[in-house]
Amino acid sequence: xxxxxxxxxxxxxxxxxxxxxxxxxxxxxxxxxxxxxxxxxxxxxxxxxxxxxxxxxxxxxxxxxxxxxxxxxxxxxxxxxxxxxxxxxxxxxxxxxxxxxxxxxxxxxxxxxxxxxxxxxxxxxxxxxxxxxxxxxxxxxxxxxxxxxxxxxxxxxxxxxxxxxxxxxxxxxxxxxxxxxxxxxxxxxxxxxxxxxxxxxxxxxxxxxxxxxxxxxxxxxxxxxxxxxxxxxxxxxxxxxxxxxxxxxxxxxxxxxxxxxxxxxxxxxxxxxxx
Amino acid sequence: xxxxxxxxxxxxxxxxxxxxxxxxxxxxxxxxxxxxxxxxxxxxxxxxxxxxxxxxxxxxxxxxxxxxxxxxxxxxxxxxxxxxxxxxxxxxxxxxxxxxxxxxxxxxxxx
Numbered sequence: 001x002x003x004x005x006x007x008x009x010x011x012x013x014x015x016x017x018x019x020x021x022x023x024x025x026x027x028x029x030x031x032x033x034x035x036x037x038x039x040x041x042x043x044x045x046x047x048x049x050x051x052x053x054x055x056x057x058x059x060x061x062x063x064x065x066x067x068x069x070x071x072x073x074x075x076x077x078x079x080x081x082x083x084x085x086x087x088x089x090x091x092x093x094x095x096x097x098x099x100x101x102x103x104x105x106x107x108x109x110x111x112x113x114x115x116x117x118x119x120x121x122x123x124x125x126x127x128x129x130x131x132x133x134x135x136x137x138x139x140x141x142x143x144x145x146x147x148x149x150x151x152x153x154x155x156x157x158x159x160x161x162x163x164x165x166x167x168x169x170x171x172x173x174x175x176x177x178x179x180x181x182x183x184x185x186x187x188x189x190x191x192x193x194x195x196x197x198x199x200x201x202x203x204x205x206x207x208x209x210x211x212x213x214x215x216x217x218x219x220x221x222x223x224x225x226x227x228x229x230x231x232x233x234x235x236x237x238x239x240x241x242x243x244x245x246x247x248x249x250x251x252x253x254x255x256x257x258x259x260x261x262x263x264x265x266x267x268x269x270x271x272x273x274x275x
Numbered sequence: 276x277x278x279x280x281x282x283x284x285x286x287x288x289x290x291x292x293x294x295x296x297x298x299x300x301x302x303x304x305x306x307x308x309x310x311x312x313x314x315x316x317x318x319x320x321x322x323x324x325x326x327x328x329x330x331x332x333x334x335x336x337x338x339x340x341x342x343x344x345x346x347x348x349x350x351x352x353x354x355x356x357x358x359x360x361x362x363x364x365x366x367x368x369x370x371x372x373x374x375x376x377x378x379x380x381x382x383x384x385x386x
Contacts, residue, residue: 191323
């Protein structure tokens with residue numbers, strides 16, 4: 001489990017994260033959402049030990065990420081948004097760098113590369129951006145780490161690869177893993193990310209499971225206007241409207257509409273979801 | 276798997292399994308994929324599939340054999356048929372009747 005307490009981080013005068021408190025539990029695939037510049041990448045780099053918390057603490061099963069103990073580092077992986085195009089064949093890269101992760105499995109790397117229709121014998125600096133990204137995704141999953149942090153993993157992936165990515169994240173990760181995926185491409189990851197974390201400027205607006213969200217908010221797809229909707233958006237064939245769920249019935253959570261609802265009613269939402 | 280409407284995903288997964296029980300595609304005592312296998316197959320979070328399996332277990336439609344997996348219960352076709360008939364009478368039929376009235380279609384015309 002990851003426990004984040006009163007975490008703060010600034011770049012010079014500019015405070016990015018302030019008083020962040022949250023827990024990340026095992027066996028879950030968290031979706032980290034937030035507008036540009038709210039500190040999603042900063043949070044991920046703090047969690048994996050690339051940055052040092054300026055205030056507060058991060059506790060990962062008793063370890064502090066910034067201590068960068070080899071045992072901790074070999075059981076976690078951070079996949080950055082930008083990945084280097086090294087002058088190596090993908091498979092050679094995997095063999096060479098896989099040594100740093102205790103659970104690395106070359107067979108699994110090649111299997112995922114095949115699933116993603118990527119050639120492991122191709123040189124990485126000769127790959128397209130999407131192919132390169134897929135190589136790193138395959139590598140990240142093949143490391144079999146308990147903690148996996150991914151920053152915008154579906155950026156640059158072609159249409160078939162997005163579906164393959166969703167399947168691979170379910171199939172090739174450990175059952176006890178804690179996965180945190182930051183994304184703006186919520187449609188790419190819909191049905192996969194649960195719980196949803198929404199980060200705002202210096203604040204966590206929401207950290208809730210899909211079950212909790214659909215218990216408290218109702219997502220309506222109809223032509224009839226609802227008077228006290230918290231959010232409504234016209235779509236072909238009607239409206240998506242979000243309102244407080246007064247019934248036992250659960251609807252399908254639309255993450256884009258959820259995100260817009262939360263940003264529009266920050267205090268209300270925090271009140272509803274803060275237990 | 277294509278998801279639609281505003282029904283929550285875990286209920287849509289339940290519906291899909293019930294549909295396959297009714298059609299005979301999933302026979303009593305046959306094994307259904309594990310939570311993770313099924314999640315990977317349809318691109319859905321395993322915890323969501325778990326919720327579906329828990330609901331179906333609670334309704335006696337599937338059962339869990341510890342360490343082996345989930346199976347279709349013997350009574351599943353009967354239970355699914357009964358609950359879907361009830362659902363049809365309670366929710367679907369009134370909708371159809373309402374629509375027919377709106378369009379001025381006499382029930383005799385369609386029978």
